[in-house]
Amino acid sequence: MLTNERYELILNLLIEKKTVKIQELVDATSASESTIRRDLNDLEDLNKLDRIHGGATISERITKELSISDKSSKNLQEKIQLANYAASFVQEGDCIFLDAGTTTIQMIPYLKDKKVTVVTNGVTHVDLLMEHEITTYLTGGYIKSRTRALVGPQTIQTLGDYQFDKCFLGVNGFHLEIGYSTPDPEEAAVKRLAATLSRKTYVVADHSKYNKVSFAAIMPLDKAVLIVSDFEKQAINLLEQKTTVKVEKS
Amino acid sequence: MLTNERYELILNLLIEKKTVKIQELVDATSASESTIRRDLNDLEDLNKLDRIHGGATISERITKELSISDKSSKNLQEKIQLANYAASFVQEGDCIFLDAGTTTIQMIPYLKDKKVTVVTNGVTHVDLLMEHEITTYLTGGYIKSRTRALVGPQTIQTLGDYQFDKCFLGVNGFHLEIGYSTPDPEEAAVKRLAATLSRKTYVVADHSKYNKVSFAAIMPLDKAVLIVSDFEKQAINLLEQKTTVKVEKS
DNA sequence: TGGCTCTGAAAGAATATGATTGATTGTGTA
DNA sequence: TACACAATCAATCATATTCTTTCAGAGCCA
Incomplete structure (x- = not known):
């Protein structure tokens, strides 16, 4: 699975569920925990999500944008x-x-x-x-x-x-x-x-x-x-x- | 259950019921009493609620906001x-x-x-x-x-x-x-x-x-x-x- | 080949959790 | 008021989970 595909999957899951656990993402992507962690950190740097202990939540900025229009x-x-x-x-x-x-x-x-x-x-x-x-x-x-x-x-x-x-x-x-x-x-x-x-x-x-x-x-x-x-x-x-x-x- | 999810659950319950007992939250989250206590203290530090003996009430700041919106x-x-x-x-x-x-x-x-x-x-x-x-x-x-x-x-x-x-x-x-x-x-x-x-x-x-x-x-x-x-x-x-x-x- | 990036694994640090204990507070009774 | 009992609390510790850091191997390209 390509890095970008993982990114997309993670963000889609987030939009759907608001928060995700790392283990869920490991299961969903069959990537290792390390990789998921790295992905989450990268996406956080891109301001796409907020890290929380044990997983991630959708960033407030994104939620706002989504409510304005469905950019997906x-x-x-x-x-x-x-x-x-x-x-x-x-x-x-x-x-x-x-x-x-x-x-x-x-x-x-x-x-x-x-x-x-x-x-x-x-x-x-x-x-x-x-x-x-x-x-x-x-x-x-x-x-x-x-x-x-x-x-x-x-x-x-x-x-x-x-x-x-x-x-x-x-x-x-x-x-x-x-x-x-x-x-x-x-x-x-x-x-x-x-x-x-x-x-x-x-x-x-x-x-x-x-x-x-x-x-x-x-x-x-x-x-x-x-x-x-x-x-x-x-x-x-x-x-x-x-x-x-x-x-x-x- | 992620910490943030608990926080949210607690706050939602509070908005709904105005006051909650610790035991209610224990039942609702299947977390331990200790954890709930810690959560309540954290949320109190964040000014999201007020601790009371045995539980919590909606914070005065929030009540005030609500009463403003009530007024409006x-x-x-x-x-x-x-x-x-x-x-x-x-x-x-x-x-x-x-x-x-x-x-x-x-x-x-x-x-x-x-x-x-x-x-x-x-x-x-x-x-x-x-x-x-x-x-x-x-x-x-x-x-x-x-x-x-x-x-x-x-x-x-x-x-x-x-x-x-x-x-x-x-x-x-x-x-x-x-x-x-x-x-x-x-x-x-x-x-x-x-x-x-x-x-x-x-x-x-x-x-x-x-x-x-x-x-x-x-x-x-x-x-x-x-x-x-x-x-x-x-x-x-x-x-x-x-x-x-x-x-x-x- | 050598350099590069991506990945997974592992170890130790950091954090969250649950159980326990003794202190504090609240409540009912006289 | 004083007292006893129950409920609740903060503090502590051991455990479990999660995190960061580090390293090594795989795949890729020039």
Whole structure:
């Protein structure tokens, strides 16, 4: 059993049971007591757990993070990485628009030290933005109950008052001819407007959105810089040959 | 059983029962009396409990904390009752404005079956509103980090697009001459505008706000129906004699 | 081969535990 | 109040468990 596998097993057991005894881990991993002890000490140094006499407990910091969001999801890990990369395009002092949606929300922690001003139509973004002490404006509008996204004429109107350095949008599909698309026409309208109000537009998506088409078209591919994860080089070349879209791979 | 597990078990039992005997803990943990004694002493050093002859009681510090939360929960009970009463003024199909703040948030559960449309500047209201499947519009604007209230010119502007049947406002003070007031001028402006956009305005407050004055004046007393809790009859009479305010007692 | 890391085993130190004992406290009775 | 008895306590010691340190062997790579 690889060291990392043991680490993962230990942490999963911990998340499940809150505390584990060394003997339990010896049984679960068929490693020696010494190895488990070393693992526990290493993980403690990494601040992943707290040692206690006879075993370990989950670290308070981890518990807190888990309650915020279930990071065990591999998909989420990918999203976070992608978001981190997207956030690297943001410069100190930028005024940016963050689209509602789970992808852009992951960008927030990486904006903390950039002194940005954020405008968003995502109500769910607010908590995290406040936590990171980021100056934030919310658009007005109708609240879509499932996604908590603000949409509608009020959103369009309030959005029109701003000008952005950059905007970051999520989409449900990107396609060579149809361009970017999303299921809800009202959300599409918000995204479209945000793009026209920005000096530079970024669409953040994972490769699974490639060649997908949703109900409501937003804009052609070349209106935004596309930031994708897990995208093969030949597909990027294809995209870039056929259109003027710039593709950034995370 | 790990030491920490015992500690936790002991503390949980204590919270539940307020006092425990050593023998109970011996039975519950199948540890020896000596061990339990040691545990209790350790926990006492950590200020988690108070030793008494034969067992332990919850520490004074903890009791104090609990009594504070009790107090706040008693306070909350009062607030809920007040909110319930305020909500009884809402009629089926009304379009209403709910001010940001902890008082109006309590009204939400009682609006569930009234098929109302709600406009609010309180980001914290959104979750509960969605939970009760209430059609909701959020005003735009700057998010105040402490209260999550939306304020500023954007808020004023978006608010101006609506007309309300009723609006429900929280205040920090009401005073015979000065009228209603609140600490933040920007919030005051929002409240003032909401009142002018409503056919009927309700201010919801508890008696502790009587004769209190905050930095920013909102409007005179008689511009709203005042809904108060725990208010003595003579005070109500006084108010009603001196002004044209209508006072409703919950 | 030599250096590196990971692992398991072992020994002695440190800690936790349970039992015992005599002291202290609480309780009931006169 | 004083006294006796029971319950509870702190202190101590022996044992058991866990921890740290150390060393040597296995596997791996250049």
